[in-house]
Amino acid sequence: MDTVNAAVIYYSATGAVHTMARAAAEGAAEAGAEVRMHRVRELAPASAIELNPAWAEHLRATADVPEATLDDLAWADVVIFGTPTRFGTPASQLKAFIDTTGPLWQQGKLADKVYAAFTASSTAHGGQESTLLGLHNTFHHWGGISVPPGYTDPIQFQSGNPYGASHVTAAGPPDEIAREAARYQARRAVGVTATLKAGRAA
Numbered sequence: 001m002d003t004v005n006a007a008v009i010y011y012s013a014t015g016a017v018h019t020m021a022r023a024a025a026e027g028a029a030e031a032g033a034e035v036r037m038h039r040v041r042e043l044a045p046a047s048a049i050e051l052n053p054a055w056a057e058h059l060r061a062t063a064d065v066p067e068a069t070l071d072d073l074a075w076a077d078v079v080i081f082g083t084p085t086r087f088g089t090p091a092s093q094l095k096a097f098i099d100t101t102g103p104l105w106q107q108g109k110l111a112d113k114v115y116a117a118f119t120a121s122s123t124a125h126g127g128q129e130s131t132l133l134g135l136h137n138t139f140h141h142w143g144g145i146s147v148p149p150g151y152t153d154p155i156q157f158q159s160g161n162p163y164g165a166s167h168v169t170a171a172g173p174p175d176e177i178a179r180e181a182a183r184y185q186a187r188r189a190v191g192v193t194a195t196l197k198a199g200r201a202a
């Protein structure tokens, strides 16, 4: 059977979403996928970043993570996006990357892939669901196949978010529950993709 190509494309300012992206990448690999974990380009001015030491430090610490390109999307059979919640919506850095996908979309190259999304916010009711559903709006425009985790695994009753893996950072960095939810979400998305890919090849 063909290997599934899985892209984890994320933005993270202070590291929470990066930790979840790593967990998602682990989950995708556990499910047998070839994985690319790439970050979208930082667009904020250095003057804003340097005012927040955690932001500046994370940017430096992840300088070796490759920047996401349109080729990652073209290559992938399944794309899992990660973003912090920003006033209830995805981060503008991730949105800016998404806004460069017009040519791929026009050629139909974003259609028929599997998509999923995860997030982090500082508060429990701070807009995780609207952020995730906002990304799924885009997947609909692409003709993608949304694969949310739902409550299809016991970890989902612990993490509690059927729309996508998520973490509330007020309590600290992503814990094992949030990381396992991200791993599970990726395993599930890759599993569905493998089934689709095998069916299409048959």
Ligand SMILES: Cc1cc2nc3c(=O)[nH]c(=O)nc-3n(C[C@H](O)[C@H](O)[C@H](O)COP(=O)(O)O)c2cc1C
Pocket (backbone or CB within 6 Å): 011, 012, 013, 014, 015, 016, 017, 018, 084, 085, 086, 087, 088, 089, 120, 121, 122, 123, 124, 125, 126, 127, 169
């Ligand atoms: C501009 C801005 C807007 C934010 N908006 C929200 C929000 O609407 N709700 C919330 O709970 N947290 C909000 N946060 C907090 C981040 O979502 C939270 O710190 C997130 O976990 C950071 O992820 P990161 O460490 O990967 O950058 C906001 C942070 C910033 C800087």
